[in-house]
């Protein structure tokens with residue numbers, strides 16, 4: 001069994017996911033890049049290997065259940081364990097909804113958009129995590145990072161003074177709130193194990209999702225995921241962070 005830590009990062013071909021993989025690889029972690037298209041995964045892994053670091057590529061489409069099975073089979077056969085799982089892949093489909101007004105589409109949002117968002121941002125995260133959990137249990141320090149968003153914070157959304165009160169993307173926000181609930185429930189289920197699970201808010205980051213006006217670079221946006229991936233054994237579990245600041249659920 002390899003002594004090197006092994007990480008699987010979904011949606012790691014670009015944006016925050018790619019930077020997370022690159023920064024973990026710089027910390028001597030062997031990173032497996034998951035991407036919807038194998039060609040994108042291969043290109044991203046090659047960019048990391050060009051720097052003399054260790055990276056591999058896997059096809060992972062969150063809407064394809066068979067990709068979850070093939071991911072488990074590859075990691076099980078090749079390494080027999082997994083140290084870090086970063087559930088990073090995500091979509092914000094609400095912005096494509098022409099009916100979004102005042103950033104609140106709760107009344108008009110289609111069930112189709114809600115179901116697709118939950119499929120990628122929530123159901124696939126649960127299915128992948130449950131499938132890979134036996135491999136994470138074999139690690140000395142298994143870490144699960146659920147890449148959420150401050151927009152998943154129920155307490156901030158409910159508070160007229162909370163700063164997010166008037167930013168409401170119904171499908172995205174509810175999918176990230178569900179992911180946060182998964183973090184809390186899974187951390188409780190794993191409390192007597194060495195596996196830690198936390199939610200990350202990357203910040204507002206310049207990616208395809210975050211847009212050009214965002215405040216943070218992708219490299220800075222990856223820092224919360226990297227920190228939670230490499231938590232010490234006395235680190236937190238079942239919490240929600242941006243960098244080292246704990247956020248309200």
Ligand SMILES: NC(=O)c1ccc[n+]([C@@H]2O[C@H](COP(=O)([O-])OP(=O)(O)OC[C@H]3O[C@@H](n4cnc5c(N)ncnc54)[C@H](OP(=O)(O)O)[C@@H]3O)[C@@H](O)[C@H]2O)c1
Nearest residue numbers: 011015016036061062088089090149204205207208209210
């Ligand atoms: N950017 C921000 O300001 C911000 C703020 C808070 C939270 N976040 C969260 O951070 C994470 C990364 O976001 P980002 O800003 O880096 O977004 P991004 O640049 O749009 O990248 C999204 C990634 O998710 C992948 N993806 C989309 N649908 C997928 C599917 N069905 N199966 C597998 N992968 C899929 C994309 O793959 P393709 O290249 O194939 O499309 C891409 O790799 C997301 O979970 C997002 O919600 C971002």
